[in-house]
Amino acid sequence: MSKKILTIDDSKMVRMIVTSTFLPYDCLIVGAADGAEGVEVALKEKPDIIFLDITMPVLNGIDTLAKIRATPEIAAIPVVMLTAESDGQRLGMADQLKVSGYIAKPFKGEQLIALTKKIIPLAPKPPEPKKP
Amino acid sequence: MSTADTLLKKYQIAAPPENVLRLGKLVQGAFDTNAHEIASIVKADPSIAARVIKIATRGRDIDMDIDSAVVRIGVHQITLVVMTELLMHAVSKTFATMLRLTLEPRDILNPYGDQVVGCIHFKGKATGRVFLRIPCKAADWMVPRFLGKDLPMEPAELLPDVVGEVLNIVGGNFKSNLVDAGLTCSLSVPQVETKTGFATGVQDGEYHLSIPFAAEGMGLFLDLIISPIAD
Numbered sequence: 061m062s063k064k065i066l067t068i069d070d071s072k073m074v075r076m077i078v079t080s081t082f083l084p085y086d087c088l089i090v091g092a093a094d095g096a097e098g099v100e101v102a103l104k105e106k107p108d109i110i111f112l113d114i115t116m117p118v119l120n121g122i123d124t125l126a127k128i129r130a131t132p133e134i135a136a137i138p139v140v141m142l143t144a145e146s147d148g149q150r151l152g153m154a155d156q157l158k159v160s161g162y163i164a165k166p167f168k169g170e171q172l173i174a175l176t177k178k179i180i181p182l183a184p185k186p187p188e189p190k191k192p
Numbered sequence: 193m194s195t196a197d198t199l200l201k202k203y204q205i206a207a208p209p210e211n212v213l214r215l216g217k218l219v220q221g222a223f224d225t226n227a228h229e230i231a232s233i234v235k236a237d238p239s240i241a242a243r244v245i246k247i248a249t250r251g252r253d254i255d256m257d258i259d260s261a262v263v264r265i266g267v268h269q270i271t272l273v274v275m276t277e278l279l280m281h282a283v284s285k286t287f288a289t290m291l292r293l294t295l296e297p298r299d300i301l302n303p304y305g306d307q308v309v310g311c312i313h314f315k316g317k318a319t320g321r322v323f324l325r326i327p328c329k330a331a332d333w334m335v336p337r338f339l340g341k342d343l344p345m346e347p348a349e350l351l352p353d354v355v356g357e358v359l360n361i362v363g364g365n366f367k368s369n370l371v372d373a374g375l376t377c378s379l380s381v382p383q384v385e386t387k388t389g390f391a392t393g394v395q396d397g398e399y400h401l402s403i404p405f406a407a408e409g410m411g412l413f414l415d416l417i418i419s420p421i422a423d
Contacts, residue, residue: 070381071357071360073338073339073354073356073357074357076344080339114364115360115364115379115381117381143364144362144364144365144367145368146365146368147208147367147369147371147372148195148199148372150368150371151196151199151200151203151205152196152199155199155202155203162203164205164206165286165361165364166285166286166288166289167290
């Protein structure tokens with residue numbers, strides 16, 4: 061069954077990299093450009109996993125994570141931090157909010173895949189049906 | 193094992209560079225660290241030692257030992273040198289991981305025509321800004337290396353976004369290093385523009401170091417400008 065992945069990052073570049081990384085897998089990637097939009101999209105789409113940046117306008121990643129955990133409909137969704145900020149303070153805050161993983165930027169696509177596979181099952185994308 | 197070390201291990205994140213500890217020693221002693229201790233911090237990293245000598249001799253071919261160089265340039269300038277090393281580490285790591293490129297530090301490079309200039313500010317116990325300058329002509333190799341070959345638009349149109357994200361990653365790493373060294377600060381969103389000339393806008397009292405790199409035969413520049421850290 062196709063998995064839905066939400067990437068919340070103000071960088072269009074990172075959203076593009078996440079999308080291309082999961083191209084070989086049976087996944088649907090949805091995106092949001094800030095934390096507030098990310099919570100809205102999460103409520104609407106109910107993704108299987110969320111990749112979350114920290115430094116973003118409107119609502120930063122830590123506040124977004126707190127909001128996700130405080131919203132019953134989406135509180136149990138696994139969240140992986142995908143951020144350039146990996147100092148002790150940030151790690152401690154994310155850990156208290158029960159993140160499922162933490163990937164420090166710069167990152168490689170293989171890291172995303174490997175960590176995702178530890179959290180949710182990923183199947184290869186089925187072949188495109190042949191056109192008659 | 194400290195809480196931070198436990199979390200780094202739990203999430204399989206690489207430990208911060210050793211220069212974070214050195215920076216912490218310099219600033220957490222509220223600059224009371226004596227010259228002998230500072231010299232031992234400088235001597236522990238050949239790259240820092242070389243840069244300190246270069247600044248103290250103003251690049252001239254003069255014999256000077258580390259102890260004399262430390263006394264000549266002072267702890268604030270040495271702190272900037274250690275920060276610069278952290279910044280260079282962050283930019284090298286980002287280029288190696290996201291663009292599969294090894295940056296080569298250079299002594300002198302001329303700017304390369306029109307360039308995309310990104311700027312990110314940090315503010316708090318350490319306050320300053322970092323500029324990353326990339327020639328517009330780098331779009332053809334830099335953008336596909338960052339995003340892959342299937343691009344939704346021309347590389348030149350995507351270069352500012354790529355420079356912004358590279359700077360965002362470099363700035364985030366650098367800011368984390370500062371925080372781990374005890375210099376709590378916040379980071380701005382990167383601002384990016386395309387321009388022909390470049391002026392740092394260095395104010396009186398600010399320290400400025402410019403670091404040229406070469407990649408794919410082109411010159412890239414990283415500039416760190418920082419206000420004096422309060423004693």
